[in-house]
Amino acid sequence: MISKKVTLSDAEWKIMRLLWESSPLSCRQIEDALKEETGWTRHDIFSFLKRMEAKDALRREDANPQLYYPLLDYNEAVTGETRSFVGKLWNGNLGLMVSTMIKNEQLDEEEIDELMKALQEAKQSKEGGQV
Numbered sequence: 001m002i003s004k005k006v007t008l009s010d011a012e013w014k015i016m017r018l019l020w021e022s023s024p025l026s027c028r029q030i031e032d033a034l035k036e037e038t039g040w041t042r043h044d045i046f047s048f049l050k051r052m053e054a055k056d057a058l059r060r061e062d063a064n065p066q067l068y069y070p071l072l073d074y075n076e077a078v079t080g081e082t083r084s085f086v087g088k089l090w091n092g093n094l095g096l097m098v099s100t101m102i103k104n105e106q107l108d109e110e111e112i113d114e115l116m117k118a119l120q121e122a123k124q125s126k127e128g129g130q131v
Helices: 010-021 027-038 042-054 074-090 096-106 109-126
Strands: 058-061 065-072
Touching: 010 027, 010 042, 010 058, 010 065, 010 074, 027 042, 042 058, 074 096
Parallel strands: none
Antiparallel strands: 058 065
């Protein structure tokens, strides 16, 4: 997988999620998976795929049919998108983003436990302790 900053549109994220879950996929398979949700035609899908190939988000294998593989690593793509989001809306302040989300969302006990665990691990890591 390629490690670089690639910005994806919402439409491209939908396609990449499919490829991360199950690749390789043909244009037809992508169309079939997304048609009901999006209404996209094969021409629409092909246009997205060409643009994503130009961005090095995916690669095309010249087979019959042509097959598409992700080049972006999922975790790196999500991390990059998250950093961009936090940077735009909270001026890069992750703590402010988390506190805003906690105040404005109804968290269940499992979500609270998950957040507490992540914060504890971050604190231990900062203190040089074992996670």
